[in-house]
Amino acid sequence: MKSFVPSSRLLRSLLPAFSLTVILIAIFYLQPRAMSYFGLNLLLNLALPIAFATLAQMCVITVNDLDLGIGAFVGFVACVGATWLNESPLLGVAVLLLCILAYAAMGALIHLRNLPSIVVTLGMSFFWLGLALLVLPTPGGKAPEWVREAMTFKAPGLPTTIYASALVALVVHFALMRSSYGAVVRGVGGNPRSVERAGWSILKAKMSMYALAGFFGVLSGISLIGLTTSADANIALRYTLLSIAGVILGGGEFVGGRISPVGAVLGAMTLTLAASFLSFLRISPDWQIGAQGAILIIVLALRVLINRTGKK
Amino acid sequence: MVRFKKTVLSLGVAATLAAVTQTPAVADTADKRIALSNNYAGNSWRQAMLTSWDKITSAAVKDGVVASADAFTTAENQVTEQAAQIQNLILQGYDAIVINAASPDALNGAVEEACAAGIKVISFDGIVTAPCAWRIAIDFKQMGKEQLVYLAKHMPDGGNLLEIRGLAGVFVDDEISAGIHEGVAENSQFKIVGSVHGDWAQDVSQKAVAGILPSLPEITGVVTQGGDGYGAAQAFKAAGRPMPLIIMGNRQDELKWWKEQKDANGYKTMSVSIAPGVSTLAFWVAQQILDGADVPKELTVPFLRVDQDDLEEKLAGTEEGSVANVEYSLDDAKKVIAGK
Numbered sequence: 072m073k074s075f076v077p078s079s080r081l082l083r084s085l086l087p088a089f090s091l092t093v094i095l096i097a098i099f100y101l102q103p104r105a106m107s108y109f110g111l112n113l114l115l116n117l118a119l120p121i122a123f124a125t126l127a128q129m130c131v132i133t134v135n136d137l138d139l140g141i142g143a144f145v146g147f148v149a150c151v152g153a154t155w156l157n158e159s160p161l162l163g164v165a166v167l168l169l170c171i172l173a174y175a176a177m178g179a180l181i182h183l184r185n186l187p188s189i190v191v192t193l194g195m196s197f198f199w200l201g202l203a204l205l206v207l208p209t210p211g212g213k214a215p216e217w218v219r220e221a222m223t224f225k226a227p228g229l230p231t232t233i234y235a236s237a238l239v240a241l242v243v244h245f246a247l248m249r250s251s252y253g254a255v256v257r258g259v260g261g262n263p264r265s266v267e268r269a270g271w272s273i274l275k276a277k278m279s280m281y282a283l284a285g286f287f288g289v290l291s292g293i294s295l296i297g298l299t300t301s302a303d304a305n306i307a308l309r310y311t312l313l314s315i316a317g318v319i320l321g322g323g324e325f326v327g328g329r330i331s332p333v334g335a336v337l338g339a340m341t342l343t344l345a346a347s348f349l350s351f352l353r354i355s356p357d358w359q360i361g362a363q364g365a366i367l368i369i370v371l372a373l374r375v376l377i378n379r380t381g382k383k
Numbered sequence: 384m385v386r387f388k389k390t391v392l393s394l395g396v397a398a399t400l401a402a403v404t405q406t407p408a409v410a411d412t413a414d415k416r417i418a419l420s421n422n423y424a425g426n427s428w429r430q431a432m433l434t435s436w437d438k439i440t441s442a443a444v445k446d447g448v449v450a451s452a453d454a455f456t457t458a459e460n461q462v463t464e465q466a467a468q469i470q471n472l473i474l475q476g477y478d479a480i481v482i483n484a485a486s487p488d489a490l491n492g493a494v495e496e497a498c499a500a501g502i503k504v505i506s507f508d509g510i511v512t513a514p515c516a517w518r519i520a521i522d523f524k525q526m527g528k529e530q531l532v533y534l535a536k537h538m539p540d541g542g543n544l545l546e547i548r549g550l551a552g553v554f555v556d557d558e559i560s561a562g563i564h565e566g567v568a569e570n571s572q573f574k575i576v577g578s579v580h581g582d583w584a585q586d587v588s589q590k591a592v593a594g595i596l597p598s599l600p601e602i603t604g605v606v607t608q609g610g611d612g613y614g615a616a617q618a619f620k621a622a623g624r625p626m627p628l629i630i631m632g633n634r635q636d637e638l639k640w641w642k643e644q645k646d647a648n649g650y651k652t653m654s655v656s657i658a659p660g661v662s663t664l665a666f667w668v669a670q671q672i673l674d675g676a677d678v679p680k681e682l683t684v685p686f687l688r689v690d691q692d693d694l695e696e697k698l699a700g701t702e703e704g705s706v707a708n709v710e711y712s713l714d715d716a717k718k719v720i721a722g723k
């Protein structure tokens with residue numbers, strides 16, 4: 072029986088890649104035109120900001136918390152990116168650094184006062200949205216030229232999005248899954264007491280994970296305006312739920328520090344493609360959200376099934 | 384299926400080539416496919432807009448004017464979702480995309496990608512600012528101003544006005560209100576003594592007006608943005624105040640109330656709004672662009688105005704819970720393109 076256990080773990084980690092492949096094949100079948108550099112680029116370029124937002128969410132989930140403000144935060148970053156970062160780059164960079172610090176401070180506050188992260192981050196989401204409206208009261212602004220160029224860069228062979236996502240997924244994988252501090256941080260999600268007894272600071276771990284979440288949030292917002300060319304305070308409100316779904320779809324768990332960076336990026340792509348797939352199928356919009364939910368349920372049911380066979 | 388599509392495509396190319404050599408005919412766009420990208424379908428105006436689109440385009444497809452004209456609505460009113468939807472439409476190989484956009488600026492990336500792929504993009508109502516797209520804009524400012532023109536004509540003595548605004552923070556609300564204030568500045572016998580937000584909804588307007596009424600002097604006119612006239616009338620009635628002249632916004636309940644008052648006591652007003660059928664105007668403009676017509680990038684939609692004389696006719700043509708509507712024809716589109 073022992074030999075079966077790792078194979079179930081393997082299956083589990085392969086599931087996100089499997090779901091992505093299935094969706095991709097279905098799309099190619101429905102729309103052969105998608106099977107080209109041009110097509111893949113169109114299908115996937117909006118996945119990059121979602122992948123960053125998903126990684127941000129994953130950082131917070133690693134330490135057993137949940138970030139309900141990430142969508143509004145990404146929207147705020149987009150507004151800053153389309154205004155200050157363009158007009159006076161120094162001020163823009165300073166504000167974005169402050170944002171990351173604010174995220175670290177939020178992690179500290181949640182830990183020190185022992186507050187539920189859901190309440191704090193939900194509260195912060197209104198704060199971010201309000202700030203975004205102050206920075207950019209009506210939709211508009213202009214993405215800095217270099218961001219626009221970076222996001223429309225046509226890499227040889229495969230669309231840039233694929234290279235970028237692969238690179239980010241691998242870097243985060245090595246940082247969180249292979250490094251020793253990564254193990255400590257995941258331990259904070261798994262068993263904080265024993266991590267503390269071993270002499271590690273939980274406060275430091277939480278602050279660094281929240282700061283990392285803030286960093287990915289900033290990347291998400293900046294890459295988003297590179298695609299849209301301008302911003303809107305409400306531009307990324309959907310990212311909050313998408314990012315949570317992406318983490319879970321990618322093999323993460325809400326508790327216990329069980330995460331998978333590669334899976335999270337694949338999960339974000341699967342979600343993006345699922346929406347395109349449903350629109351190629353010409354499902355009525357009234358049913359689309361339900362159908363997206365159904366895809367999630369199917370993948371999660373598969374996971375439970377794999378877990379069960381693993382336990383037997 | 385794939386092969387079939389390819390044949391159709393190559394046939395289409397052949398047809399276009401043939402059309403170039405022959406004299407241009409009506410069926411020049413017979414092989415063209417037009418898509419509607421719509422960001423929201425959750426109110427009566429948008430529902431009527433989609434129904435009009437469906438009615439006019441299915442007839443056009445049947446007559447062989449275009450190959451297809453499919454409507455796509457995003458499930459949630461979100462910019463990122465509509466951007467993805469537009470990218471999907473590019474992939475599906477449409478020749479033109481007609482857009483009612485969730486945001487004037489934030490879709491420009493996707494719109495530019497469509498233009499780069501040789502697709503004509505025509506935006507209406509919710510327009511996009513990308514230079515390569517066509518815009519069928521609504522002169523909301525004029526819509527506000529026109530109300531004051533009417534009031535000045537029918538009430539030369541002027542008086543106190545109550546302004547009902549729309550949803551705070553939305554571009555349309557600012558524009559209509561700016562037009563109203565401009566009109567007041569030109570007709571100094573009028574004075575706006577109160578202003579509330581009615582969110583373009585009868586129930587919200589009724590509550591808002593009822594709340595502000597006790598603090599106001601006698602009101603002679605109510606300037607509105609549509610969807611709020613009936614609620615305002617109910618609030619005045621409940622407060623026992625004399626009924627002012629309330630400008631209506633073409634909603635069926637507003638027109639019905641107006642008709643009742645007209646029959647009972649000769650109540651006079653006017654009603655102005657944008658017909659949801661503007662989507663069909665956008666369709667014909669798209670068809671004209673695909674046909675090779677020289678169309679300016681900025682077009683303006685005419686308002687749909689209901690007056691004392693044609694009230695009965697317009698009311699009869701409006702379904703309960705809907706908005707007075709008009710569907711545009713190819714000739715209407717040609718007139719708009721010519722700037723008449």
